[in-house]
Amino acid sequence: MFALRRWWTRHALKAGMVTLAVSSAWLLRASDGALIYETYHWVTRPLQAGLSREQQFENSYILELQQRIVELENQNRALQTLEAYEDTITAEGLRATVIGRGADHWWQHAILNRGSRSGVAVGYVVTGPGGLVGRVVAVSPSTSRVLLVSDPTSRVGAKVSRSRAMGVVRGQANNRVVMEFFEKLPDVNAGDVIVTSSYSRLFPRDIPLGRIESIDLTKSPAPEAVIQLSSPLPVLEWAVIHPFAPQETIDAPVLPGTDPQNGLVPDGDGAGL
Amino acid sequence: MNPSMRVSSLPLWRRPWVLNSAVTVASVAACLLLLPSRIPGMQLLGVSPHWLLIWVVAWSIRRTQWEAAIAGLVLGLLQDAMTSPDPTHTLSLIVVGVLTARLQKQRYMQEDIVSVALIVFAMAVIAETVLALQISFHQLISMDSLYPPLGKIWLFHQRIALSSAILSSLWAPALYYPLNRWWDRYSLKS
Numbered sequence: 001m002f003a004l005r006r007w008w009t010r011h012a013l014k015a016g017m018v019t020l021a022v023s024s025a026w027l028l029r030a031s032d033g034a035l036i037y038e039t040y041h042w043v044t045r046p047l048q049a050g051l052s053r054e055q056q057f058e059n060s061y062i063l064e065l066q067q068r069i070v071e072l073e074n075q076n077r078a079l080q081t082l083e084a085y086e087d088t089i090t091a092e093g094l095r096a097t098v099i100g101r102g103a104d105h106w107w108q109h110a111i112l113n114r115g116s117r118s119g120v121a122v123g124y125v126v127t128g129p130g131g132l133v134g135r136v137v138a139v140s141p142s143t144s145r146v147l148l149v150s151d152p153t154s155r156v157g158a159k160v161s162r163s164r165a166m167g168v169v170r171g172q173a174n175n176r177v178v179m180e181f182f183e184k185l186p187d188v189n190a191g192d193v194i195v196t197s198s199y200s201r202l203f204p205r206d207i208p209l210g211r212i213e214s215i216d217l218t219k220s221p222a223p224e225a226v227i228q229l230s231s232p233l234p235v236l237e238w239a240v241i242h243p244f245a246p247q248e249t250i251d252a253p254v255l256p257g258t259d260p261q262n263g264l265v266p267d268g269d270g271a272g273l
Numbered sequence: 274m275n276p277s278m279r280v281s282s283l284p285l286w287r288r289p290w291v292l293n294s295a296v297t298v299a300s301v302a303a304c305l306l307l308l309p310s311r312i313p314g315m316q317l318l319g320v321s322p323h324w325l326l327i328w329v330v331a332w333s334i335r336r337t338q339w340e341a342a343i344a345g346l347v348l349g350l351l352q353d354a355m356t357s358p359d360p361t362h363t364l365s366l367i368v369v370g371v372l373t374a375r376l377q378k379q380r381y382m383q384e385d386i387v388s389v390a391l392i393v394f395a396m397a398v399i400a401e402t403v404l405a406l407q408i409s410f411h412q413l414i415s416m417d418s419l420y421p422p423l424g425k426i427w428l429f430h431q432r433i434a435l436s437s438a439i440l441s442s443l444w445a446p447a448l449y450y451p452l453n454r455w456w457d458r459y460s461l462k463s
Contacts, residue, residue, distance in 0.1 A: 033354030152420060174319075
């Protein structure tokens with residue numbers, strides 16, 4: 001008892017410090033480092049500069065293109081109402097600046113300057129100039145962390161836009177990703193455009209990913225293609241966050257329906273995707 | 274011999290141990306804020322210096338293994354907070370801290386910036402290897418692992434370990450020198 005007390009009087013401060021350090025580190029970990037990213041957001045705020053003149057011109061050009069797309073989409077929708085075609089809702093996204101990158105070398109993350117205060121939630125999809133960028137995996141009040149499609153643990157259901165050959169896209173920690181096809185002899189050529197498929201649970205369909213650079217049909221167990229991502233992930237400066245609710249129920253059996261893209265779910269609540 | 278007894282007449286914020294803790298915590302915070310930033314000239318193949326590892330080495334060089342392990346644990350938890358807890362960074366930083374503390378630098382090596390840079394180089398390789406081992410282990414035991422096949426992991430490991438080691442060792446003096454000067458002064462005072 002006396003020894004314990006002597007130890008305490010001698011080491012009370014040290015023990016207290018250690019407990020404080022470990023418990024506060026644990027708390028930060030439990031909150032996904034929200035406090036650190038909040039501080040990072042406020043510290044780097046002066047560096048999150050506005051747009052240069054060149055960027056403004058570029059942006060107005062992009063705006064023009066976007067408006068044309070809106071017009072084309074409207075026309076497309078008008079045409080589609082002639083047939084009973086399931087339309088994809090193209091909602092306005094939230095623009096965000098890339099303020100940071102992954103905090104270690106194994107993960108391909110990006111930190112955006114919009115968080116839960118702007119309505120961002122985990123699972124939202126992020127696109128950028130050039131197409132798909134990734135999806136939100138953690139949010140703090142004013143930042144959000146995005147798992148890029150180039151991360152080795154990222155999986156995206158994708159298809160070849162021309163031939164509808166399906167596959168899964170895996171990241172490789174650089175600007176090239178690998179697509180594994182489901183079929184043994186997929187109909188693909190170098191240069192084909194890859195978009196997300198409707199089988200993807202975590203991403204909405206028809207977002208452009210990139211182009212096929214080379215194909216290896218002899219690869220076992222599944223043929224593979226190397227895809228050059230169209231969005232410049234290493235130099236990405238801004239991105240757009242789109243609200244999206246990931247599909248969690250995957251076990252519902254899907255019957256092949258009239259539309260080859262979307263099978264019919266037997267419950268009768270229409271296409272389940 | 275408790276320093277806080279001798280200087281208890283000073284206001285709380287001027288007592289040496291309070292100042293020392295504040296400087297230590299502030300240096301960790303600075304490292305944490307440097308982690309997600311990619312400042313031009315500070316990256317190689319998309320990899321930036323491993324600031325937390327430099328900090329752990331600077332801390333452990335003249336401390337006991339236990340102190341080094343606790344520092345590794347705390348900083349590892351902090352890095353887990355900023356990335357993802359699986360695979361955990363605590364293990365690699367604890368290994369780095371304990372190994373650095375065990376080196377017994379004062380006996381075998383001169384204490385200068387070059388030898389610190391060398392230690393950081395070796396420790397960066399070790400830290401990335403521990404992470405790669407964890408990922409490989411995870412890949413081997415779980416069937417639906419999201420990680421790429423083993424060959425790819427070790428290919429990443431080569432690239433990451435080399436560029437991280439080069440960059441970290443080059444930037445190590447920038448953190449080691451001021452921190453060590455401060456801790457020297459503090460230990461002299463108390």
